Amino acid sequence: MTDITTPIDLDATDLRILDQLQRDASLTNQALAAAVHTSPATCLRRVKRLMDAGVIERQVALLSPAKLGAGLTAIVEVTLDRQGAEHLAAFEARAVADEAVRQCYRVSPGPDFLLILQVSDMPGYHALVQRLFTQDANVRNVKAFFSVSRAKFEPSVALPAAATT
Known part of the structure; x- marks a missing residue:
C-alpha cells in the first residue's frame, strides 16, 4: 500500500x-x-x-439523516484547558468513538476541535453534551451552532486538471 x-x-x-x-x-x-x-x-x-494507493478511501451510500430520525445537525467548537499532545489525543479518541460525531477536525488557530454532530433532536444533543463535554474536566469551552437548513452538502473532492503531455 x-x-x-x-x-x-x-x-x-x-x-x-x-x-x-x-x-x-x-x-x-x-x-x-x-x-x-x-x-x-x-x-x-x-x-x-x-x-x-489510498486515493479512494472507501465507497459508501449517502443517507438522509432527516429521514432516519437524525434531523439535528450541530457544528461545535471545543476548546480544551490543557492542549498537551496526550490531552488532545485523549479528547479526539473520545470524540471519534461517539456515534453522533460525524466529523472531527483538530483546528488551529482558535478552538482545538471542530465537530460535526448528527443527533435526533435537542434532547439527543443534550445527552451528547453530558457524555462528551460535561464529564470531561479538560473541556474549557463549547460553542455550538445548529443548522436551520442545509444549502449545500457536497462530499466530493475537487479533482485536479489532467496533466498534458
Missing part, C-alpha cells in the same frame, strides 16, 4: 474514473468502463490501484 500522504500521478483516465465514482459509486465495472471510455479490465485494474 502506498503512503496516503504522498500524492500519486493521475492521468486523464484516472481522473474520469474518480469523477464518475464520486457521482455514483454503485456503477458496475462494465458501466464505469463505458462511461470513462476504457476497457473493463483496464478500469478494474485502475480502480484497484487507486484504492491500494
Whole structure:
C-alpha cells in the first residue's frame, strides 16, 4: 500500500474514473468502463490501484439523516484547558468513538476541535453534551451552532486538471 500522504500521478483516465465514482459509486465495472471510455479490465485494474494507493478511501451510500430520525445537525467548537499532545489525543479518541460525531477536525488557530454532530433532536444533543463535554474536566469551552437548513452538502473532492503531455 502506498503512503496516503504522498500524492500519486493521475492521468486523464484516472481522473474520469474518480469523477464518475464520486457521482455514483454503485456503477458496475462494465458501466464505469463505458462511461470513462476504457476497457473493463483496464478500469478494474485502475480502480484497484487507486484504492491500494489510498486515493479512494472507501465507497459508501449517502443517507438522509432527516429521514432516519437524525434531523439535528450541530457544528461545535471545543476548546480544551490543557492542549498537551496526550490531552488532545485523549479528547479526539473520545470524540471519534461517539456515534453522533460525524466529523472531527483538530483546528488551529482558535478552538482545538471542530465537530460535526448528527443527533435526533435537542434532547439527543443534550445527552451528547453530558457524555462528551460535561464529564470531561479538560473541556474549557463549547460553542455550538445548529443548522436551520442545509444549502449545500457536497462530499466530493475537487479533482485536479489532467496533466498534458
